[in-house]
Amino acid sequence: MKPQDLNLLVVFDAIMTEGSMTRAADRLAMTQPAVSNAVSRMRTAWRDELFVKSGRNIQPTQRAIALWQQVQDPLKSLDQAIAPGGFDPATSTRTFRISGADGVIDLVWPALRQVIEKEAPGIAIHAVPYNIVNGEGLLENAEVDIVLAVQGMMHSDSLNSQHLYDSTYRVVMRKGHPLAKADLELEEFAAADHLLVSLSGDTVGFTDRVLAQQGLKRRIAMTVNHFHGVTAIVEASDLISVVPTLAVEEAISTCRLAVTHTPVPLEDSRLLAFWHRRQDRDEGVSWLVSQLNRLLKARAAAHERVLRKRTCR
Secondary structure, eight states: OOHHHHHHHHHHHHHHHHTSHHHHHHHHTOOHHHHHHHHHHHHHHHTSOOEEEETTEEEEOHHHHHHHHHHHHHHHHHHHHHSTTOOOTTTOOOEEEEEEOHHHHHHHHHHHHHHHHHHOTTOEEEEEOOOTTTHHHHHHTTSOSEEEEETTSOOOTTEEEEEEEEEOEEEEEETTOTTOSTTOOHHHHHHSEEEEEOSSSOSOOHHHHHHHHTTOOOEEEEEESSSTTHHHHHHTSSOBEEEEGGGGHHHHHTTSEEEEOOSSOOOOEEEEEEEEGGGTTOHHHHHHHHHHHHHHHHHHHHHHHHHHHOOOO
């Protein structure tokens, strides 16, 4: 292989990994014109358009995808052979992209930033919007490095995962709500107006499926596609909502909301970090997953202590 061909493959791999010529240029410490010139040489040498514009982004052609599947692992192996243990958080300037629901991002971002400032000051972390239907695609297309998602939402055999923590679900409502009591009955719960947090836009959640097994149905009076708005909406209305307690911890701990057990048997949901198998040997991704694992487990343990100390009347 000619040296220039290997150089083109390195640029090609960076563009495919980053999903952007601009980010590839930053990753390789190249100018954008230099990356554009490299792409022009690729198109001539490999006789394919390789990348086409899609709005403000670019999309790889089928030829580019097929080529990347063949070269990405050998390139990683070559990189590791030349520089074994090549990821050093103290000196790395990598940019990592993580996709997760807003509630999860809110939980881990402050603590993760503290770790980065102390141990990896050159690293950048970017959050990418997540919904239930786009998680696998984000990883398959290398648009992100990690997806934080509930177990059962990702089914591809090309993904690996690490358990992070389990979410406990409770019913929350405004203080003084007629249903704010420890012995909430199933029929009362089903007859109430509900607020559903739906990341996908679907108006049926797992609670509805459990109710259906018991021959009951609830009324979804309002939906929202993020956890940020739950407290304000519930606090100002007669809506009740089934949510993971970590997502509304501040409102629960300060007694802004009433909280009670769900009268339907809901299993805790398991949050996992997912990454593509092509990055199994990526020491940077492994380091980041380990940090997320440590931080979220610690955050979940602290949350349990908050719930135990809650003394609202």
